[in-house]
Amino acid sequence: MSIEELEEGDGTESDRSKWYTDTILQSELADYAPVKGCMVIRPYGYALWENIQKALDKMIKDTGHQNAYFPMLIPESFLNKEKQHVEGFAPECAVVTHGGGKKLEEPLIVRPTSETIINFMFAKWVQSWRDLPILCNQWANVVRWEMRTRLFLRTLEFLWQEGHTAHATEQEAETEAKLMLEQYRILAEDWLALPVLTGEKTERERFAGAVRTYCIEAMMRDGKALQAGTSHFLGQNFAKAFEITFQDKDGNLEFAWQTSWGVSTRLVGAIVLGHGDDKGLILPPKVAPIQVVIVPIFKTEEEKALVYEHCNRIKSELGDQIRVHFDDRDQHTPGFKFNYWEQKGVPVRLNIGPKDIANEVVEIARRDTREKIRGVRQAGLANELSGLLDQIQKNIFNNALEFRKKNTVSVKTYDEMKKVLADKNVFVETFFDGNGEDEGRIKDETKATVRVIPFDQNEEGECFLTGRKTSRKVIFARSY
């Protein structure tokens, strides 16, 4: 698909899917790897991921955690130690059976997540209440052998961070799980400009081995939900499986209370699907690899020399505060560059030609509104741009929030729900008191699942399915 064709589209599911793939390939965030289901994160996409990482890593450290690294290969027997966990993950594990030209005595699994190996190590490190809490995080790759893959959203191998903690009390672990969910909310909303619903997962959607799973859930531009991050209260499940025990202040032997939490490169997919339009990406200024791109305009060689010198000076003046790129490629016209950078989602573009230089002004073009602001004074440009970037950050967040509000519908009956989900994807808000079986049936009939049970509920109503009184209001939606 060409870039021009990208701007067209018939609005179908398959068309949106193609838009997503083509936007990522053409904006050079990623490319397909030779192994099915695997992708290469290209420099532009990796720079975006690094900016997300940087922001989150600081939050993780500011909340008292330390980074560490655990091995990728895990003895197969480890996985079997926690019943729910093995049932959840065994089917999607890659297994190493040979090494050094010989068959291994015990196969090794490539981590699908690191609870088992980390908790095995925790058991060695914890004896006394004085050893707790352990507040640990790792940035790593994991492998899950998925049936069906999609760039960033679901690949066989993906990058993420996984936090693992062990605590002396249930309350402390619970507080930790909620604290980290809150960091994820901040990351999504303040950095990625993606409004999220926070809450708990139903039993059916819970992490394999967790007591409770909390999540942030975002709405994409097609009305589908995307789970953008999860934080699990693990209770003592893994502590019992791996014998993480400690003596408390009274000398009693106790099992530790634990959490784990993670977000992945899926967040890049969330940005693409949460903000993008028919012209391509729209990146949130705070994490955009390039915040401002300068496009020079000139006719003659003399003008070129003048314009380039001027552009370089502006670039170095802005460079301290803003991530600026000067597009000095000779082989493309300004028009080509306008479109090129728009597709890459760069928030702000400066067009600078001889006329602007003569008047000591620049022309500013916004990616989010595609609006042009002519005759902006060069004096004080850095402040002007900083303000504009903030404004864009807020604007795309508000757009996404408005979109979600517009596409969230309250229903009282199953018929109503089927009707609203019949022709489009929306968030369906409703009281629900059913069980996992009910959820399964609803999924079969509508393709929608319970995405989240939002926090802080104080209303009561009747379950749309069973009619029973309940205070549990949930969000149903089709999801990625």
Add this chain to the structure above:
RNA sequence: CGGGACGUGGCGCAGCUUGGUAGCGCGGUUGCUUUGGGAGCAAUAGGUCGCAGGUUCAAAUCCUGUCGUCCCGACCA
């Protein structure tokens, strides 16, 4: 694993029905002219048509098999 589509220069595709010396657009290279919303002209390089068999005087094209990718479902961050 079921359903669908597709493998032809770097990329996107046509050619296949009806076998007969592999073509188009974009991109690349060189030169000149251009440059405020996807530049023009000219010259030039680049492909054993996914792979393996088979049919035939002759296969991108027909037959058999095989491998791979994408899309839609079941499974999931």
